[in-house]
Amino acid sequence: MGPWDLTWPASDDPVTLRERRRQSDFRERVLGLPAGRDKGGRVLGSLLDEEDGDRNLLSPEAARYAKARAGVVGREGGQLDRSRLFTNMLSSMPLAFSVFGHLRAHRVAAAQVVSRLLGLPVTGLDRVAVGRRVIDGIECEWAPEPREHLQDGSAFDAVVAARLADGASLLVAVETKYVDSFSRDPGPERDRRRLEKDDRYRRACESFGMAPGAFGRLGEYPTRQLLRNTLLTESVRRGRSDDGPAFDRAVALVLARDADDGARAAVERLTADRAAMPTRVLFRGHGDLADAAVAVPGMGEWVASFRRRYLP
Known part of the structure; x- marks a missing residue:
C-alpha cells in the first residue's frame, strides 16, 4: 500500500499532518507493517492493526511493561485507552511508555539519563x-x-x-x-x-x-x-x-x-x-x-x- 492509498484527514493542522506522515513513513519503512483502520473504516498511515500493537512501542521492554501496566491501571480503577497505546502512532501515550517503560527496565542507565536531562x-x-x-x-x-x-x-x-x-x-x-x-x-x-x-x-x-x-x-x-x-x-x-x-x-x-x-x-x-x-x-x-x-x-x-x- 502506497501513500496514495491512505487517508490524510482534512482536519489535520500543519503540525499534525507532518507528524502523521512521519509516523506513516516509520510504519512502512522501519516496521514494515500495513496501515490500520480507524473506527470508521478509514485507512490511516499513522495507525497499526491491533495484532501489531507491540510494535507501537520502541523496544520489547517497553512493550512488555505497557501490557503489564495496562492491567494494573484497570485494577486500580483508572482509565487507560488501549487503542491509543497500542495502535495510534500519533498519540503521546506510546511515546511516554516507549521512553519511560524502556528506562524502567534499565535502571542504572535511567538514573544517568534523568540526571543529564534535568541537570x-x-x-x-x-x-x-x-x-x-x-x-x-x-x-x-x-x-x-x-x-x-x-x-x-x-x-x-x-x-x-x-x-x-x-x-x-x-x-x-x-x-x-x-x-x-x-x-x-x-x-x-x-x-x-x-x-x-x-x-x-x-x-x-x-x-x-x-x-x-x-x-x-x-x-x-x-x-x-x-x-x-x-x-x-x-x-x-x-x-x-x-x-x-x-x-x-x-x-x-x-x-x-x-x-x-x-x-x-x-x-x-x-x-x-x-x-x-x-x-x-x-x-x-x-x-x-x-x-x-x-x-x-x-x-x-x-x-x-x-x-x-x-x-x-
Whole structure:
C-alpha cells in the first residue's frame, strides 16, 4: 500500500499532518507493517492493526511493561485507552511508555539519563509508597489517591522516584506532548467550568506558596492543565501531613517537541508565578532527551530508534 492509498484527514493542522506522515513513513519503512483502520473504516498511515500493537512501542521492554501496566491501571480503577497505546502512532501515550517503560527496565542507565536531562545529580531510583500506591522507580499512567490529593483523579503520564547525591529524594512528574500541545488543545469545556467553580485549586495555589493571584492568571486555557499537573505534583511531594513529605524535592517536567512554543510558554508562565512553591516546572524537548540518552552506555540503539521515529 502506497501513500496514495491512505487517508490524510482534512482536519489535520500543519503540525499534525507532518507528524502523521512521519509516523506513516516509520510504519512502512522501519516496521514494515500495513496501515490500520480507524473506527470508521478509514485507512490511516499513522495507525497499526491491533495484532501489531507491540510494535507501537520502541523496544520489547517497553512493550512488555505497557501490557503489564495496562492491567494494573484497570485494577486500580483508572482509565487507560488501549487503542491509543497500542495502535495510534500519533498519540503521546506510546511515546511516554516507549521512553519511560524502556528506562524502567534499565535502571542504572535511567538514573544517568534523568540526571543529564534535568541537570541534577541523580544517583539511582527508589521504590516509594505514596499512600496506598507505589512508585517502583518509574511508572507510567500513575495516579495518586484522589482523596488524599486535591480530589483530583488525574494520572501523570509518567513518574520517577529518584535519589540525589546529597541523599534527598526526588519526584519527577512528567507530562508528555506530541501533536497535542497545551496551546493547541483547549480541552473540554466542562474542565474550564469545573476550575471556575471549584476553589480547591485556588486554595492550593495559596497554601503551596505560589504568587498572589496566580490562580487567576493560570487557571484558564492555555495554562490550566499544566497548573493542575503542577499542583498535583506538589501535593504528592508533600504527602499526607501526618507522615511528613513523601519527597524532599519535585519537578513537574513537560516533555514535548523541541519546537512546541506553546508548551514552552506555558512552562514559563508557571515558573513566573511559582514563587515559594517547592516544585519546579521544566520544559525539555524530545531532542534534549535524545541528547541526554545518547551518551549513556547501552542506550545507543534505543536513541537511534527514538530519533528516527520522533525527530526531524
